[in-house]
Amino acid sequence: MLNRKTFISWVLTALCGFSLSAQAQTSQPIRFLVGFPPGGSTDTVARLLAEKMSVVLKQTIIIDNKAGAGGRLAAQALKASPPDGLTFMIAPNATPVFQTLLYPQDVLKYDMLTDFTPVGVIVSYPLALAVGVQSGVKTAKEYVAWVKANPKNASFGTAGAGGHTHFSGIQLGKAIGMDLQVIPYRGNGPLVTDLLGGQVPAGVMTAGDILPHQKSERVRVLGVFGAKRSTVLPDVPTFKEQGINIDTGDAWTGMWAPANTPKDKLAQVQNALKYALALPEVRDSLINKATLTPDFHSADEMDVLLRKELAYWGPVIKATGFTPAQ
Numbered sequence: 001m002l003n004r005k006t007f008i009s010w011v012l013t014a015l016c017g018f019s020l021s022a023q024a025q026t027s028q029p030i031r032f033l034v035g036f037p038p039g040g041s042t043d044t045v046a047r048l049l050a051e052k053m054s055v056v057l058k059q060t061i062i063i064d065n066k067a068g069a070g071g072r073l074a075a076q077a078l079k080a081s082p083p084d085g086l087t088f089m090i091a092p093n094a095t096p097v098f099q100t101l102l103y104p105q106d107v108l109k110y111d112m113l114t115d116f117t118p119v120g121v122i123v124s125y126p127l128a129l130a131v132g133v134q135s136g137v138k139t140a141k142e143y144v145a146w147v148k149a150n151p152k153n154a155s156f157g158t159a160g161a162g163g164h165t166h167f168s169g170i171q172l173g174k175a176i177g178m179d180l181q182v183i184p185y186r187g188n189g190p191l192v193t194d195l196l197g198g199q200v201p202a203g204v205m206t207a208g209d210i211l212p213h214q215k216s217e218r219v220r221v222l223g224v225f226g227a228k229r230s231t232v233l234p235d236v237p238t239f240k241e242q243g244i245n246i247d248t249g250d251a252w253t254g255m256w257a258p259a260n261t262p263k264d265k266l267a268q269v270q271n272a273l274k275y276a277l278a279l280p281e282v283r284d285s286l287i288n289k290a291t292l293t294p295d296f297h298s299a300d301e302m303d304v305l306l307r308k309e310l311a312y313w314g315p316v317i318k319a320t321g322f323t324p325a326q
Contacts, residue, residue, distance in 0.1 A: 029060040030269075033078055033089040035071030038063075041208070044290050045122060045253055046090045052276035057268060070162075071095030072108060079110040083258040085265025088119060092253045094163050097309045101317050102162055102324050112256075112306070119255040119270050121297035121305065122277065123286060126207045126230035126250050127168050129156070129239075130219045134198050140223040140242040143202070144176045153201040155181040159188040159209075162324045167316055168225050168248040169204040172239070175246040195219060206251060207233050208291030226250040232291050249309065252295065254302050270299060 032046045043065065050061035066074040071091050081087035096112040105111070129143070135153075137143045147154045154173075158165040161184035173180030183200055185191040188209040194200040196218055203210070207230060213219045214233070223239040224230055225248045239246045255273060257266060276282055277294045286292045297305065 027059065028086055029062050030054075030057065030085075031062055031064045031081075031087045033074040033081075033087065034063055034065050035067060035069075035074030035089070035091055035095060036065070037067045038065055041125075041206075041290060041292065042090060042092055042253060045286070045292065048282060048285055048290075049090075049122070049273065049276050052279060052282060053269070053272040056272040056275055070099050072099055072103070075099075075112070075116075076109050078256065078258055079115045081258050083261040085257070085261055085269070087258065088269065089116070089256045090122065090253060091256070093251055093306070093309065096254075096256075096306055097313055098163055098167075098317075100310065101314055102322075115259050116256040117259050117261055117266065118299040118302040118306070119257055119266060120273050120299055121252055121254045121295055121302045122273065123290075123292040124250040124252040124295040125292045126224040126226050126232060127165055127204060127248070128207045128210060128221045128224045128233065128236065129169075129172065129202060129204055130195065130210045130214070130221045131202045132195050132198050132219055133217065135201065135220075137222065138220060140237075140239055140244055143222050144178075144244070147176075147178055147180075147201075154178050155183055155200070156202040156204050157183045157185050157191040157194065157200040158204055159191055159206075160184050160186065162322065164248070164251050165204040165206070166322075167313060167320070170320055171246055171248050171316065172204070172225075172244070175239070175244050192219075207236075211291055224250075231287060231293050250293075252305075253292075254306075266299070 032050055034043050034046050036042045046063050050063060054061040066077050074089050075095060078087060078089040100112050131137050137146050156169045158169060166182050169180055169182055188205050191203050195203045210219060210221060214221045221233060221236050223242055224233060224236055226238060227247045229238060274296050277296045283294050286294050
């Protein structure tokens with residue numbers, strides 16, 4: 001039988017061990033999975049948020065770049081992670097929408113609607129149609145007249161095939177009654193180079209990638225594909241404003257957790273996300289440096305948005321007959 005002194009010593013040791021264990025548990029770092037290399041827009045958003053959210057959550061947040069396969073590697077890593085509130089994925093809508101619609105389950109190895117739970121929309125950014133100044137085109141209506149008079153110019157470049165810009169350009173062709181041909185590039189850099197040089201007549205791309213050249217008047221951005229003007233390009237009208245019936249929506253970036261992550265953990269991270277996006281310095285960095293619009297939406301709103309986009313783009317992609325390279 002333990003004497004009083006030994007018993008007290010044992011209790012203190014046990015309590016100390018429990019305290020250290022709890023401290024170790026709460027100090028475990030949070031991972032933000034990013035399916036793209038460091039330096040890109042998704043990675044930039046993740047690092048900016050990690051810095052601010054870690055202060056609120058009182059936990060270190062590390063960025064884990066699982067680059068490749070259009071974000072699928074990060075999504076696969078998220079599915080393989082335990083639902084303990086320590087692993088999240090930050091990804092553009094191209095990953096949950098277009099990857100889901102283009103690839104079969106045996107390639108994806110996850111289901112966006114059942115294997116993950118949304119946390120919230122982080123930012124949005126417009127897609128735009130741009131032409132070189134040598135075209136002489138200044139408005140969307142002038143563009144329509146130009147390509148109809150010059151069918152050889154009825155094509156557009158995109159930063160790769162099978163994404164939001166690709167199919168937005170296809171939808172634009174339908175709206176104006178032209179069969180616009182897509183010319184895929186290996187990223188927006190080469191596309192912009194050819195657009196400036198006149199090797200490609202037009203480009204559909206994220207507005208941030210073309211904005212510097214719009215400001216220097218080396219290209220003209222004719223219209224944005226969303227339902228309303230963007231804070232990034234406030235002077236550029238939507239296509240609908242110009243009488244062309246098309247709205248393929250803005251691109252956006254969101255955050256996901258593994259399915260069955262405890263609700264209290266999700267709420268903590270969502271509140272930290274909402275807080276970080278409201279900070280003036282974060283908003284300034286996103287808008288003026290990354291050319292992205294802070295655009296927080298709740299988990300429920302993001303789920304509705306994702307399902308809406310899957311329903312919209314599914315028939316569009318099927319009608320094109322496009323199949324990605326395996």
